[in-house]
Amino acid sequence: xxxxxxxxxxxxxxxEERALLRRAREGERAALDALVSRYTDDVYAxxxxxxxxxxxxxxxxxxxxxNALRGxxxxxxxxxxxxxxLRIALNTARSHGRRVGRRRxxxxxxxxxxxxxxxxxxxxxxxxxxxEQAERAVRRLPExxxxxxxxxxxxxLSYREIGEVTxxxxxxxxxxxxxxxxxxxxxxx
Amino acid sequence: xxxxxxxxxxDRLAELAxxxxxxxxxxxxxxxxxxxxxxxxxxxxxxxxxxxxxxxxRESILARVADVEPSRAWAWSAPRLVAxxxxxxxxxWGAGALAAAGLAAVVIGGALLRGEGPGAEAAELxxxxxxxxxxxxxxxxxxxxxxxxxxxxxxxxSEEELETLLEEMES
Numbered sequence: 001x002x003x004x005x006x007x008x009x010x011x012x013x014x015x016e017e018r019a020l021l022r023r024a025r026e027g028e029r030a031a032l033d034a035l036v037s038r039y040t041d042d043v044y045a046x047x048x049x050x051x052x053x054x055x056x057x058x059x060x061x062x063x064x065x066x067n068a069l070r071g072x073x074x075x076x077x078x079x080x081x082x083x084x085x086l087r088i089a090l091n092t093a094r095s096h097g098r099r100v101g102r103r104r105x106x107x108x109x110x111x112x113x114x115x116x117x118x119x120x121x122x123x124x125x126x127x128x129x130x131x132e133q134a135e136r137a138v139r140r141l142p143e144x145x146x147x148x149x150x151x152x153x154x155x156x157l158s159y160r161e162i163g164e165v166t167x168x169x170x171x172x173x174x175x176x177x178x179x180x181x182x183x184x185x186x187x188x189x
Numbered sequence: 190x191x192x193x194x195x196x197x198x199x200d201r202l203a204e205l206a207x208x209x210x211x212x213x214x215x216x217x218x219x220x221x222x223x224x225x226x227x228x229x230x231x232x233x234x235x236x237x238x239x240x241x242x243x244x245x246x247r248e249s250i251l252a253r254v255a256d257v258e259p260s261r262a263w264a265w266s267a268p269r270l271v272a273x274x275x276x277x278x279x280x281x282w283g284a285g286a287l288a289a290a291g292l293a294a295v296v297i298g299g300a301l302l303r304g305e306g307p308g309a310e311a312a313e314l315x316x317x318x319x320x321x322x323x324x325x326x327x328x329x330x331x332x333x334x335x336x337x338x339x340x341x342x343x344x345x346x347s348e349e350e351l352e353t354l355l356e357e358m359e360s
Contacts, residue, residue, distance in 0.1 A: 029255075036250050044242040058246055062253045069257050129231060131238030138235065144355075152203050153232055154239040172358045178199065178343040179351040184231060185224075 017081055025072055036065060039082065042155055043089040046165070049150050050093035052139060060096040064089040083157075083164040090147075090165060125189050137187050138180075144168075145180030152177050193218045196344035198225045202232055 023031035043064050047057035068088045075084055138149055147166055151157040157165070162173035193201070193214050201215055202225075219225050343351065 032254060033251060036254065037247055040247045040250060041242045044246060045240065048240055054240075054243060058243055058249075061242075061246060062250050065250045065254055066257055069254050125227070129234045131234050134231065134234035135238035135240065138238075149235070153235045169358060172355060174200075175343060175351055175355050175358065177203070178196075179348060179355070181199065181228065181231070182348060182351070184235075185227060188231065189227070 014080075018077070021072070021075070021081060024069075032069070035081075039085055042082065042086055045150055045155055046086050046089040046147070047093040047096075049146050050090065050143065051097055056096060056100065057093070060093040061089065063096070064092040067092055079164050080161065083161050086151075086165040087167070129188050133188065134184070137184050140187070141180050141183060144176045145183065148173055148176035149180040149184070194342065194344065195222065195225055196342050198222070199228060199344060202229055 020031050020034055024035055040061070044057055044061045047060040047064065048054065051057050051060060064085070068085050071088070075081065079087075138146060141149065144166065148162055151162045151165065152159070159173040159177065160170040162168075162177070163170045166173065168176075195218075198215060198218050201212075219229060346354065
């Protein structure tokens with residue numbers, strides 16, 4: 001858990017990143033290091049949301065960067081490098097999941113404070129939600145909503161960028177986000 | 190001060206990270222809306238609970254990629270960007286439907302200009318009366334996010350309705 005997570009919500013300046021990519025394509029180690037450092041957290045977040053297991057997510061993250069590097073010269077630049085890389089991370093994690101069988105569930109405790117049917121979501125109850133409780137609840141969401149909420153709130157992507165990563169429309173990304181938040185509020189109220 | 194809907198607030202809160210500058214309209218809405226105040230607390234908890242990459246992951250990735258040469262001929266293709274698409278019609282159905290619609294528009298338009306047909310009376314009524322539009326101004330309708338003007342407000346939909354909307358958008 002990262003209680004003081006520093007979110008990099010603003011995208012890297014486009015020109016700076018283009019220069020970095022150019023140098024990485026030419027094999028410059030420092031440029032490669034910079035790209036890995038910049039996006040490790042993003043890639044791991046996607047892998048963890050797909051696989052649910054930190055060890056599997058760690059393996060998938062490494063493979064995702066290898067896959068991306070091998071395909072770097074094919075990156076056309078019509079999407080941002082970040083969303084391109086995260087799309088690779090998503091596909092790589094899903095491949096991992098298929099290879100090892102069903103998604104390995106981290107042992108989940110019951111979400112504390114789950115509302116009984118008919119109760120009204122109260123601001124007071126939500127205000128007392130801890131970070132761990134919220135994180136456990138996110139893991140329960142279906143994959144599309146899990147990813148939309150994670151990428152929006154924890155990684156700072158726009159709906160358009162989420163759509164580029166997940167292969168859906170911007171509108172569908174927005175709907176998945178709202179559906180995820182709605183479910184979380186119901187579970188945690 | 191611009192009045193904000195719960196959905197506007199939800200989208201705005203999602204944009205903000207941690208500490209935020211005072212925003213009169215946003216703060217006024219949150220102070221008066223328990224649901225949105227609760228969502229603000231939920232988002233803060235989610236952000237605080239952001240999983241951190243395990244220690245040493247960056248180094249292990251760098252070690253793995255150290256020996257990988259970017260390949261010219263690797264089969265991986267860049268992901269295809271999927272924009273929101275209008276429903277696809279088959280080539281002949283699509284062309285036929287468009288042609289029929291165009292012809293109908295010409296016929297109906299001509300009839301209206303001559304003051305004929307069922308639409309003519311309606312056209313006269315509209316021209317002679319002051320019609321007040323009830324609802325948000327056009328400028329407030331969702332624009333570039335793939336939802337058409339007139340689309341439902343997401344915050345007001347149930348889970349089942351949201352899932353149905355998703356199925357329609359993704360089909």
